[in-house]
Amino acid sequence: MPPPIEFQVRRRTLLAGSAAAAVSAGFTGKAGAQSGATPAGSETTTVSLTVNGEAREVTVDNRTTLLDALREHLQLTGTKKGCDHGQCGACTCSVNGNRVNSCLSLAVMHDGDEIETIEGIGTPEAMDPMQTAFVENDGFQCGYCTPGQIQSARSVIEEIRAGIPSHVTGDLTAEIAITDEEIRERMSGNICRCGAYSNILAAITQVAEESA
Amino acid sequence: MQFNEPAGTNLFDSATIVGKDHTRIDGPLKVTGAAPYAYERHDVVEGQLYGYPVGATIGHGTITAMDTEAAKAAPGVRAVVTTLDIDPLELGMNNVARLFGGSEVMHYHQAIAVVVADSFEQARAAANLITVSYEEGEAVDYSLDAAFERMEGTGEPDTQYGDMEAAFSDGAVTIDQMYHTPGESHQMMEPFASIVDWSDGGDLTGWISNQMINWTHGSLATTLGINKERVRIESPYVGGGFGGKLWLRADTVLAALGSRAAGAPVKLALPRPMMMNNATHRSATVQRIRLAANPDGSLRGISHENVSYCLPGGRGENATAQTPLFYASEAMHVKNHLAEMPLPETADMRAPGEAAGLMALEIAMDEMAEALEMDPVAFRLANDTQVTPSNPDMPFSERHFAECLEQGAEAFGWDSSRPAPGSRREGDWLIGQGVAGAFRGALALPSGARAAIENGKLVIETDMTDIGTGSYTILAQTAAETMSLTMDDVEMRLGNSAYPVSSGSGGQFGAVSSSTGVYAACMALREKIAQQLGLEEATFADGQVGSGNERQSFLELDVEAVDSIQWGDFMGEFQKATFGAHFVEVGVNVYTGETRVRRMLAVCDAGRIINPVTARSQVIGGMVMGVGAALSEDMALDTGRGMFANHDLASYEVAVHADIPEQEVIFLDTLDDVASPLKAKGVGELGLCGVAAAVANAVYNATGIRLREYPLTLDLMLDQLPEV
Numbered sequence: 001m002p003p004p005i006e007f008q009v010r011r012r013t014l015l016a017g018s019a020a021a022a023v024s025a026g027f028t029g030k031a032g033a034q035s036g037a038t039p040a041g042s043e044t045t046t047v048s049l050t051v052n053g054e055a056r057e058v059t060v061d062n063r064t065t066l067l068d069a070l071r072e073h074l075q076l077t078g079t080k081k082g083c084d085h086g087q088c089g090a091c092t093c094s095v096n097g098n099r100v101n102s103c104l105s106l107a108v109m110h111d112g113d114e115i116e117t118i119e120g121i122g123t124p125e126a127m128d129p130m131q132t133a134f135v136e137n138d139g140f141q142c143g144y145c146t147p148g149q150i151q152s153a154r155s156v157i158e159e160i161r162a163g164i165p166s167h168v169t170g171d172l173t174a175e176i177a178i179t180d181e182e183i184r185e186r187m188s189g190n191i192c193r194c195g196a197y198s199n200i201l202a203a204i205t206q207v208a209e210e211s212a
Numbered sequence: 213m214q215f216n217e218p219a220g221t222n223l224f225d226s227a228t229i230v231g232k233d234h235t236r237i238d239g240p241l242k243v244t245g246a247a248p249y250a251y252e253r254h255d256v257v258e259g260q261l262y263g264y265p266v267g268a269t270i271g272h273g274t275i276t277a278m279d280t281e282a283a284k285a286a287p288g289v290r291a292v293v294t295t296l297d298i299d300p301l302e303l304g305m306n307n308v309a310r311l312f313g314g315s316e317v318m319h320y321h322q323a324i325a326v327v328v329a330d331s332f333e334q335a336r337a338a339a340n341l342i343t344v345s346y347e348e349g350e351a352v353d354y355s356l357d358a359a360f361e362r363m364e365g366t367g368e369p370d371t372q373y374g375d376m377e378a379a380f381s382d383g384a385v386t387i388d389q390m391y392h393t394p395g396e397s398h399q400m401m402e403p404f405a406s407i408v409d410w411s412d413g414g415d416l417t418g419w420i421s422n423q424m425i426n427w428t429h430g431s432l433a434t435t436l437g438i439n440k441e442r443v444r445i446e447s448p449y450v451g452g453g454f455g456g457k458l459w460l461r462a463d464t465v466l467a468a469l470g471s472r473a474a475g476a477p478v479k480l481a482l483p484r485p486m487m488m489n490n491a492t493h494r495s496a497t498v499q500r501i502r503l504a505a506n507p508d509g510s511l512r513g514i515s516h517e518n519v520s521y522c523l524p525g526g527r528g529e530n531a532t533a534q535t536p537l538f539y540a541s542e543a544m545h546v547k548n549h550l551a552e553m554p555l556p557e558t559a560d561m562r563a564p565g566e567a568a569g570l571m572a573l574e575i576a577m578d579e580m581a582e583a584l585e586m587d588p589v590a591f592r593l594a595n596d597t598q599v600t601p602s603n604p605d606m607p608f609s610e611r612h613f614a615e616c617l618e619q620g621a622e623a624f625g626w627d628s629s630r631p632a633p634g635s636r637r638e639g640d641w642l643i644g645q646g647v648a649g650a651f652r653g654a655l656a657l658p659s660g661a662r663a664a665i666e667n668g669k670l671v672i673e674t675d676m677t678d679i680g681t682g683s684y685t686i687l688a689q690t691a692a693e694t695m696s697l698t699m700d701d702v703e704m705r706l707g708n709s710a711y712p713v714s715s716g717s718g719g720q721f722g723a724v725s726s727s728t729g730v731y732a733a734c735m736a737l738r739e740k741i742a743q744q745l746g747l748e749e750a751t752f753a754d755g756q757v758g759s760g761n762e763r764q765s766f767l768e769l770d771v772e773a774v775d776s777i778q779w780g781d782f783m784g785e786f787q788k789a790t791f792g793a794h795f796v797e798v799g800v801n802v803y804t805g806e807t808r809v810r811r812m813l814a815v816c817d818a819g820r821i822i823n824p825v826t827a828r829s830q831v832i833g834g835m836v837m838g839v840g841a842a843l844s845e846d847m848a849l850d851t852g853r854g855m856f857a858n859h860d861l862a863s864y865e866v867a868v869h870a871d872i873p874e875q876e877v878i879f880l881d882t883l884d885d886v887a888s889p890l891k892a893k894g895v896g897e898l899g900l901c902g903v904a905a906a907v908a909n910a911v912y913n914a915t916g917i918r919l920r921e922y923p924l925t926l927d928l929m930l931d932q933l934p935e936v
Contacts, residue, residue: 072332076245077254141452141833194680
């Protein structure tokens with residue numbers, strides 16, 4: 001089956017409509033402000049999570065994102081806050097086996113969920129193959145987007161092998177090949193301003209080939 | 213150590229570690245999330261509170277009142293400090309807009325309050341409860357085109373020689389065009405972030421994200437009006453900077469003021485949507501370039517005028533920076549203008565000047581090559597020079613621009629027959645190739661370090677930062693090489709104001725300066741070791757020291773040395789610069805005008821490459837930033853409000869994975885013995901210089917559409933695409 005349109009629509013083209021909303025958010029002094037009225041229910045919630053295989057219980061402000069629960073409450077700062085708006089991918093971590101932007105998800109939505117962060121994948125002394133491949137291929141510079149890139153990279157290989165199509169998948173009935181184009185498309189939610197994309201691609205390809 | 217004459221043969225000429233591939237020594241920490249960035253230092257001080265900033269919502273004017281009552285009464289709030297509460301703070305080094313204090317608003321999203329609370333959510337909610345009354349400043353004409361028309365031809369030229377009138381007459385082939393580059397934002401992935409403990413208003417400690425420890429150390433003391441001796445800052449890991457973190461910024465000041473007010477340490481990060489208008493950016497430019505050439509391709513005249521905007525006292529973007537130095541010409545006229553506008557502060561972004569200047573000049577060179585019916589590679593070769601065009605008595609220390617072009621053309625498969633624009637098509641895609649030259653100066657700054665043997669390790673301490681550039685690794689390589697040790701013997705400690713002052717990271721001067729500073733400290737350490745062991749004529753080899761056949765290890769000693777590199781006057785007799793050539797192939801969709809970059813090559817002439825792995829990453833990263841500059845990055849000015857409207861990563865479009873094709877980098881590894889003892893120069897900014905123009909030239913070659921305005925978006929092409 002041919003794709004519906006032959007040219008590629010880039011990811012941010014779709015997001016352009018959200019620009020106007022972003023302008024008014026946060027800094028008008030009023031937008032988003034809450035009145036002094038007392039909330040109807042409790043302002044905090046205790047959430048049970050399994051984080052990197054370990055049962056954890058955190059009591060969080062209901063407004064706390066999963067990202068801030070990890071970074072500020074559990075002090076797992078490997079998951080990064082780049083934009084806090086789901087635009088950069090630095091906060092990517094795994095929830096019940098799927099990659100998510102943890103800044104776009106409230107902690108209270110994850111009671112009972114299994115979370116895996118970069119700290120759960122490997123340590124400096126015992127790195128995961130993807131972490132090793134990033135070091136070997138210099139798939140980063142400043143390192144700030146890197147945990148998110150690695151989380152996405154691992155998921156991308158799994159998603160392709162699970163037959164989940166992407167925007168650039170040509171034949172939806174055939175087995176999806178792990179091509180440069182598929183990897184680039186699926187990694188495009190993770191921005192690297194240092195521009196290590198070519199090296200990240202090399203790292204992912206290396207792991208995909210080693211684990212084939 | 214003084215560098216008073218060209219480096220002769222030295223230990224780096226027989227190096228086994230410097231100049232060789234080495235993966236980053238900080239890599240395992242970074243890929244496992246174990247490298248702590250500024251906002252993540254839970255370990256350094258107890259009782260950290262959360263700060264949240266409030267930004268001004270007018271372009272310029274005066275704050276008449278701020279109501280903080282609701283914010284102060286909100287849950288969890290510990291302190292609220294507004295700009296009306298304190299006198300205007302002193303400006304730190306190269307700060308142009310005031311960071312805080314007083315009622316004047318100089319630009320949109322200028323920081324006007326900080327709220328400190330027990331949690332991030334409480335601080336953010338309370339910040340939103342502050343209401344502000346303004347008296348807006350008078351309406352402003354933000355047209356940079358109008359400013360150019362006003363200023364063109366005024367003022368003393370920056371460079372002027374030869375007979376410009378004659379150059380452009382008598383059978384000269386000429387071009388005369390206007391070029392536009394947009395404002396660009398650094399958008400490093402780690403936001404501006406600080407933890408500051410100034411709880412008692414006495415000694416201050418800051419864990420910050422900053423490229424220049426010494427400058428910012430001083431600026432923080434100046435801005436807060438305290439003695440520098442009472443201030444200590446750390447910045448061991450920096451999540452990107454690109455020039456945006458050269459200076460003291462509002463995050464550190466707000467955290468400090470919040471900390472003093474709350475009596476507790478405060479952590480604060482600028483929210484991403486506040487970064488673009490609160491902090492600095494690269495100014496837009498309007499440029500007019502006129503070229504005159506003889507029919508054989510030799511340039512007779514170059515005229516380049518540029519205007520950019522800045523706040524009063526600011527620097528803007530000098531897009532003419534490269535022009536007096538890049539190409540030979542019989543006559544030249546160069547002038548840079550600054551138009552004052554109440555917009556967010558313009559300052560250095562990666563390759564300030566050259567990045568925007570080459571976006572225009574290298575299109576102009578392509579246009580002239582076409583007017584001359586010459587191959588653009590051959591046209592550039594015809595105008596190469598080994599001396600300063602305006603001063604033939606000043607040679608370049610090393611200049612291998614011609615080799616960059618020639619090797620690049622060969623490696624890329626450059627089609628010098630230049631098929632007519634728009635004549636190569638594959639399916640729905642028009643295919644084109646483009647080339648551009650790259651130029652960036654090679655600065656060096658004084659830089660110091662401490663080298664010591666501690667617990668069986670060689671410890672290197674310097675306030676140098678690693679902003680992704682590879683400092684940890686290349687300084688360890690330099691130290692290991694100089695001391696004849698292995699990389700495993702070296703422990704690097706960076707980014708702390710307690711350590712000797714280095715060059716810091718910026719302006720492509722970091723690698724050359726700080727590596728030489730480490731070399732100086734290690735040479736001083738070698739002397740100390742020899743003294744301590746009573747050795748004369750000591751030599752260091754294979755991890756041992758000795759004279760003659762008497763050899764011994766020195767890692768059991770307890771010894772240290774501090775030294776710095778000072779650059780000698782002889783360097784002023786030479787122009788020092790780095791050169792490159794970028795080759796790009798694009799496809800332009802014949803229906804939509806969408807441009808996709810298909811492959812890229814950079815050839816770099818930048819002295820000895822200390823570590824090809826990290827240097828290559830610098831260059832490909834510059835190329836990625838160049839693709840963004842060519843095709844998508846554009847700070848959209850709201851001329852009614854005097855602010856940039858697309859101030860987040862959804863609407864300010866930097867290149868993503870899908871935008872970046874196959875990239876190749878060739879280093880000429882041309883040693884420059886005037887540049888430094890390592891014969892090295894910087895490379896981090898060279899990778900960006902000229903890339904966007906190579907893309908623009910490739911788009912022209914693909915379509916026959918000449919665009920002189922960035923970014924090269926499809927709307928500029930739709931009505932000119934060939935019939936299909």
